[in-house]
Amino acid sequence: MKFNIDNMATYESFLKINGTVGDLVFYNLNGKNVVRKKSGFNKNAFKKSASYEKVRQNSSEFGHCSKIGKAFRQCLESYIKECDDALLYQKFAKLMTEIKDLDIILDKGKRNVKNGIATDAGLQMLRDFQFGNIPSLENSVSISAGLWDYSLVLNKNINVDEIIVETLKIDFEEYQSEHFKEIISAEKPLNEYVFFKHFSEDDVLFHFVVLKKDDEIIKMGFV
Structure with missing residues (x-):
């Protein structure tokens, strides 16, 4: 048997070992026999020890950002599939973390995306976030609120035949979300379109707009 043990290493042996021997852990990873030392991680120490305080703070905020990112993505699943970006989930989670870092109201460890x-x-x-290779909206679209509806203004240089408006309702405390999809025909040469208000004005709402031409998405993003 050949060992080259650091934190983790592969080994060669006619014996296939799975389990713990002393302070070593043996297992199979992607078809290779792997051995590593026990981490010595103590769950109770992680929860209470002052030396783990920064780790606990980062872990708490990371979990929060991951859940909020999932709440957003659940409303946009059909559009995310069009992006063909295997790393999009990770990129969006990173975006949520960067936005959370802007929270100057709560202490570190409790900062949140809502703030x-x-x-x-x-x-x-x-x-500004770009979904895969599909360009973001940049200054292509603006939205203003009226009494009963919204007005969507499209840059006159943008040529589309369909506009999709997704209104997202995000519950930052319960990590839940809802969305309402509205399709606007843009065949007429107009620059301003009306779509209706959905949900309560007391809710935290976001608008996601998809611009399509000949059934292809040419731009999309949050407004």
Whole structure:
């Protein structure tokens, strides 16, 4: 048997070992026999020890950002599939973390995306995010609120035949989300289109717009 033990190493042997021997753990990983030393991780120490305080803070905030990212993505699943980007979930989770870092209200370990996205910089980061190779909206679309509806203004240089508006309702406390899809025909040469309000004005809402030409998405993103 040949060993080259660091934190983790492969080994060669006619014996196939799975399990723990002393302070070594043997298992199979992707078809290779692997051995590593026990980590010595102590669950109770992680929860209570001051030396783990920073780790606990990062872990708590990471879990929060991951859940909020999932709440957003669940509303946009059909469009995310069009992106053909295997790393998009990780990129969006990173975006949520960067937005969370803008929270100056709560202490580290308790910072959240809701406070970060309420800032101008946080909202702009969400708007600038590019989904895969599909261009973001940049300055192509703007939305203003009326009494009963919204007005969507399209840049006159953009040529589309269909506009999809997704209104997202995000519950930042319960990590839940809902969305309402509205399709607007843009065949007429107009630059301003009306779509209806959905959900309550007391809810935290976001608008995601998809611009299509000949049934192909040419731009999409948050407004």
